[in-house]
Amino acid sequence: MNYALFLGCKIPSKVPAYEVSTRAVLGRLGVVLHDLPFDCCGYPVRSLDRDASVVAAARNMALAARAGLDVLTPCKCCFGNLRHAQRLLDEDANLRERVAAALKAEGLDLPTSVRVEHLLPVLARGVGLEAVEAAVVAPRAGLRVAAHYGCHALRPSAVTRFDNPMAPTLFENLVRATGAQAVEWPRRLECCGEPLHEANPTLSDRIAQGKVADAREAGAQVLVTACPYCHMRFLSIQAGRPDALPMMLYPQLLGLAMGMTPRSLGLDA
Amino acid sequence: MSGQQSKTWDVAVVGAGMAGMSAALFAASRGLSVLHVGNGGGLLFASGLLDVLGVHPVAPGRVWDRPWDALAALGKDDPGHPLVRVGADAVRVAMERVMSELGDAGMPYAPAEGNRQVPTSLGTTKVTYGVPRSMVAGAQAFAEGLPTLLVDFRGLREFSACQVVQTMGDRWPGLRCARVEFPDSEALSELYAVHVATALESSATRERLFERVRPLLGDASAVGFPAVLGLSRSGQVHQAFEAALGMPVFEIPTMPTSVPGLRLKGALEAAVGAHGVSRRVQSVVTGIVFDGDVAQLTLHDAAGGQTAAARAVILATGRFVGKGLVADRRGVAEPILGLRVEQPEARDSWHSRRFLEPAGHPINRAGLVTDSVGRPLDAAGNPAWRRLYAVGSILGRQDWMRQKCGSGLSAGTAWAAVDAIAGDLGGPGPVAG
Amino acid sequence: MADTVFHEGFFRIALWVSLALGGLGLLWRLVTWLTVRIGSDAREVSFGQRLWAAIGGGVGALFSRRLPGMMGAFFLDVLFQRRLFATSKLRWAGHLMILVGFTVLLVMHALAAWLSGKLFDNYYATLNPFLLLRNVFGAMAVIGVVLLALGRRRDWAFGRPARRPADGIFAALLAVVLVSGFLLEAQKIASPKAFYRMTDEFGLGTDAEELAGLRWVWKQDYGVAFTDLHGEPDADVLAEGRELNSQACVDCHARPQSAFVSYPMARAMAPVTATLDAANADRALLWLHVLACLLGIVVLPFTRFFHAVADPVSLVARGAAASGPLSLAGRVSRRALAADACIRCGLCDARCSVAPIARWLDNPELLPSRKVQATRRVAGRAWTRVGDGDADRLAQGAHLCTDCGRCTLRCPVGLDLADLWDAGRDDLAARGLPAPATWIQEQPAIAWAEALGTELGRVPPAGPLSADRRTFSACVQCQTCTNVCPVVAHGGTDADRVDLTPQKVMNLLRLGMVDLALGSRMVWDCATCYQCQENCPEGIRVTDVMLELRGAAWRQLGPVRDRRRPE
Structure with missing residues (x-):
């Protein structure tokens, strides 16, 4: 399997361990990652200028198309926005024309057949749960994990096609594949609070705190994410707290179960 | 752009109300692969109470203690009613199955033998069959006339405990009311039921609430709250309430859209998801074409049109609210396939002269007609396709609202349809219980 | 030899005058490193504290654990210029040639009377190896200039960056020095x-x-x-x-x-x-030749070529910061130094994550090299132009940055640009240009509606979705969107909870009252989690509408706000 790795803006600068662990795990599972000169996915400008967001997204996908690759991103916001842009291009011929013209100025063609995938579905469906399970040599038996879904991959499901938006199972299945136990927690599908952090920090904090408390009440020993934004949010609201619920990125959990060293997965401990 | 691999499903279920959800659940648990299209929004208007058959005949409004006796009577008076066609055994097993699935998904139901009278937020009682465990103590307390405290929360508009006492007091002398401040809401002028429900899933919030309720209990031997005790784990929350307050605790269902409606929708979605059903929540089926042994469905959603193929189709699109039937000046039509809709002959005979006609209006019994196994008929009067079934409220010759038979109709017809399809496709027989 | 054709007395006077003027310029520039205040925390430290941090900290660092970092920075970053080497080999080659060429010419040739003449008993400009070397290094400088000119064009994302006139003058003086030097030698031969x-x-x-x-x-x-x-x-x-x-x-x-x-x-x-x-x-x-050199000394501190001084200082300061955070005074000065040391080489722009967006919006102010200048300008005391279009474009640049950090990684002189952007946003906010979410939430929705109504007349629809009546016509006001909204759920007090619930926003749009919805807090507090959209029984694209309202609010409320400002 070959993919162009789309890291987005946050992972390299703010959550480098996510890149390290993603590369380590996928490399072992036979997924070959290629690096292309990608830029911003367009998500940050989506609400202020929709067209600018679509152009930014389309340009990235055009780069992948030129290299003959599909896109894999570990970021749920990038994933959501790239798929969102694909949908807007599909439904709006006028927009399609203008974007194509902008791409042409850079010698790129409108991408029509690039598939954009998030890390989790690639693991669960591309690599396959059985293959993931088969690669586990050090099962995390007894570890109680709260899997946080993250909004922009799951919804709107008509656009993202990530999993059943009402009762997803993909993430829990991947957690179970590592031998760990996936706890049921009521707020697992709720927002982490990151997108409104700038506008209303106290409210954003309260949303995130509520989620962490909910996961803890459900008996979770570790909160696992698969998105840099969610990860950063939960880390920052728990910073300096003695009762902080430990955080992990999914490829770190999987990597440990595959017998990799914490160091090779960007884990300090 | 994001191309889907083509696959032929065993069953496509169109519609995601009670009937569609039941059909998807039953089909998936029979080992069939299921594509389930439709927005489950209709369930939001449900109360969580599951009716099988409460009233027959409609005109005098006779209420039955046992739905099975009512069904026997209905069979004699109205043999064309879909419930009669399906039969008591199928309805009973279908209801048991649905309630047990809901229990697994965190919304447990009390064991059902007959109908119960459940107090509502309007101060009335509603006759029903399947009662969530969190509401059943209310029916018992009412039936036995126990001294009971009703608690409401300042700022929660959906429910006034004292209004219920005012309306029901003469029928339930031991009933008292009290109002408390919901924990951490002192600075809020208005509360939203769902948010109160979510907050009560935290044990810390519950403890603070218990501290405020305990001093008010007095001589009460049961205590009632608005139906906000938890959302996705209401069973556990309700248990925690009973343990902490040391007496039976019950919820009183509120007006739609209510927490129990959202709970029911969430639990059914979870059950369907757990069975591996492939859900298309925001898609609408706009066309079905039968191509020999396979039906080709055209799906429409925000991302545009797609197609899907299935070896059997269950139509569970409801009546007018669910857009399973559409009405215009000329009459009522079924929009996807143009199936035959049994309806009053002329537009002006849809309704009786009296708006509150006790027997209901003729239009309330309009709907699809089926053959003896539940396959809807086309304009020419033949089954439209070998493996097309119609289930739930889209069916004619029933008035589920007045007859209080909505869930039984939905689950029962879905059970029968899945049974027929599984037999036809050569799947395994029905799984017991 | 020179003495025979050149008036010694006049030369000496000219030399000292230009050294004095150049020295004053240098001092002025150094003082700006200690006085320019960028970021809200910059107001907490005085000039004296910064001076002390620069001198005391600078000297003290030489005797601390910071020394290895500073040494490494000096040899690898300043002399070898490894950061530029990693970024652009062409520019690195050109740059190193200029650095070596001019340094050697300065030491061996310009300062011959003080250095070469004293170091070598047989120093004669007309003897080898000096004759050869002068040509070697002169040629090196010329080739370096050509390479840089080629390299620069390649990295300009938005055409030629703006330049101060002094930059042009200094560049011309450099050319005069090089050409006149060779011509003079040729003529003498x-x-x-x-x-x-x-x-x-x-x-x-x-x-x-x-x-x-x-x-x-x-x-x-x-x-x-x-x-x-x-x-x-x-x-x-x-x-x-x-x-x-x-x-x-x-x-x-x-x-x-x-x-x-x-x-x-x-x-x-x-x-x-x-x-x-x-x-x-x-x-x-x-x-x-000589006058161009002397004039160059005078002009240098007022040009971007002063980076020959500023960049090494910045790099060494960066080396010092690598082994532990600097004091607040040190950080603030480093920020001022960064704003001063940037020469707008444009290498960062070429890899800026939002460069494609900048091109589409036709706003180069999104690019880091422009933002450094903007940050400096906004921090300056004279900047009072809130509300003009330029200021808005500048604020757009600050707020659309994704903080990806690539500019900081790529900067050949290691400026901490990420820190500069943070501080710059502080300053913009203090100057009345915070992020849109902040300024729109400063007044209630009804006040915005009044402002729109009185000043703009009819309000255009927010976008294609909200312009289409079918988007909301199915809404039955069932409140499901509000019920599933985490933002509504977690508002702890009436003060920080939303003003209009999602269902109310949909209702306003359904009634055509876009102006009342535009300035709503809800539009900006929306978590964009899509719960409402996913759960809507009528399939209404609630979240997409919210996002559309944001864009419209940004575009339509900005002008109203500006007109209502006193300044």
Whole structure:
């Protein structure tokens, strides 16, 4: 399997361990990652200028198309926005024309057949749960994990096609594949609070705190994410707290179960 | 752009109300692969109470203690009613199955033998069959006339405990009311039921609430709250309430859209998801074409049109609210396939002269007609396709609202349809219980 | 030698004046590093604290654990320029050539009287290796300039960046110095006048035959353009000339062919050498050369070429910061230094994550090299232009940055741009240009609606979704969107909870009252989690509508806000 790795803006600068662990795990599972000169996915400008967001997204996908690759991103916001842009291009011929013209100025063609995938579905469906399970040599038996879904991959499901938006199972299945136990927690599908952090920090904090408390009440020993934004949010609201619920990125959990060293997965401990 | 691999499903279920959800659940648990299209929004208007058959005949409004006796009577008076066609055994097993699935998904139901009278937020009682465990103590307390405290929360508009006492007091002398401040809401002028429900899933919030309720209990031997005790784990929350307050605790269902409606929708979605059903929540089926042994469905959603193929189709699109039937000046039509809709002959005979006609209006019994196994008929009067079934409220010759038979109709017809399809496709027989 | 054509007294005065002026300029520039305040925390430290941090911290660092970092920065970053090497090999080559070329010319050639002359007993500008080396390093500088010019064009994302006039003047002076230097050398090689000046000075003109021989030797071997020597010299005369040459000249004069740039120039100029001699061209060129150098000293502190001073300081400071955070005063000064040290080379722009967005919006203010300037301008005391279009474009640049950190990684002189952007956003907020979410939430929705109503008349629809009645026509006001909304759920008090619930926003739009919805807090507090959209029983795209309202609010409320501001 070959993919162009789309890291987005946050992972390299703010959550480098996510890149390290993603590369380590996928490399072992036979997924070959290629690096292309990608830029911003367009998500940050989506609400202020929709067209600018679509152009930014389309340009990235055009780069992948030129290299003959599909896109894999570990970021749920990038994933959501790239798929969102694909949908807007599909439904709006006028927009399609203008974007194509902008791409042409850079010698790129409108991408029509690039598939954009998030890390989790690639693991669960591309690599396959059985293959993931088969690669586990050090099962995390007894570890109680709260899997946080993250909004922009799951919804709107008509656009993202990530999993059943009402009762997803993909993430829990991947957690179970590592031998760990996936706890049921009521707020697992709720927002982490990151997108409104700038506008209303106290409210954003309260949303995130509520989620962490909910996961803890459900008996979770570790909160696992698969998105840099969610990860950063939960880390920052728990910073300096003695009762902080430990955080992990999914490829770190999987990597440990595959017998990799914490160091090779960007884990300090 | 994001191309889907083509696959032929065993069953496509169109519609995601009670009937569609039941059909998807039953089909998936029979080992069939299921594509389930439709927005489950209709369930939001449900109360969580599951009716099988409460009233027959409609005109005098006779209420039955046992739905099975009512069904026997209905069979004699109205043999064309879909419930009669399906039969008591199928309805009973279908209801048991649905309630047990809901229990697994965190919304447990009390064991059902007959109908119960459940107090509502309007101060009335509603006759029903399947009662969530969190509401059943209310029916018992009412039936036995126990001294009971009703608690409401300042700022929660959906429910006034004292209004219920005012309306029901003469029928339930031991009933008292009290109002408390919901924990951490002192600075809020208005509360939203769902948010109160979510907050009560935290044990810390519950403890603070218990501290405020305990001093008010007095001589009460049961205590009632608005139906906000938890959302996705209401069973556990309700248990925690009973343990902490040391007496039976019950919820009183509120007006739609209510927490129990959202709970029911969430639990059914979870059950369907757990069975591996492939859900298309925001898609609408706009066309079905039968191509020999396979039906080709055209799906429409925000991302545009797609197609899907299935070896059997269950139509569970409801009546007018669910857009399973559409009405215009000329009459009522079924929009996807143009199936035959049994309806009053002329537009002006849809309704009786009296708006509150006790027997209901003729239009309330309009709907699809089926053959003896539940396959809807086309304009020419033949089954439209070998493996097309119609289930739930889209069916004619029933008035589920007045007859209080909505869930039984939905689950029962879905059970029968899945049974027929599984037999036809050569799947395994029905799984017991 | 120079003394013969150049007035010593005047030179000294000019030298000291230009050094004094250049020194004042340097001081001015250094003071800005300690006075420019960027970021809200910059207001917490005084000039004195910053001065102390710079001197005390700077000296103290030399005796602390920071020393290795600073040493490493000096050798690897300043001298070898490894960051530029990693980013752009072409620019690195050009840059290093200029650095080496000019440094060596300065030390060996310009400061010959003080350094080379004292270090080497046999230092003569006209002897090898000095003659050769001067050409080598001069040529190096010229090639370096050409390489940089080529490299720059490649990295300009938005055409040529704006430049101060002083930059152009300094660049012209540099060109004058290089060209006049080579021309002067060429003219001196070819000039018969210069030849006679030397023979007169050393009394070699007394024997006419000897002189004739020497002229032949210098014509043939040294390329002097004598116009009166024709044919072949007599062998004896030539031998005599050679004899004299070896006695009197060779100790101070290597053959000029090793001046591999100037010598060919001298040959090419031969036809006009006499004319130039007559016009005292050597004198003029020397004046030009020296005055351009002195003027350069004066102008340098007012140009971006001052980065030759600022960048090494910045890099060493960065090396110091690597082994532990600096004091607040140190950080603030480092920020001011960063804003000053950037020369807008544009290498960051080429890899800026939002460059494609900048192109689409046609707003270069999104690019880091422009943002450094903007940050500096906004921090400046004179900046009061809230509300004009430029300010809005500038704020757009600050707020659309994704903080990806690539500019900081890529900056060849290691400026901490990420820190600069944070601080710059603080300043913009203090100047009345915070993020849209902040300024829109400053007043209630009804106040915005009134402002729109009175000042803009009819409000255009927010976008394609909200313009289409079908988007909301199915809404039955069932409140499901509000019920599933985490933002509504977690509002702890009436003060920080939303003003309009999602269902109310949909209702307003359904009734055509876009103006009332636009300024709502809800529009900006929306978590964009899509719960409402996913759960809506009627399939209404609630979240997409919210996002559309945001864009519309940004575009439509901005002008209203600006007009209502007192300034």
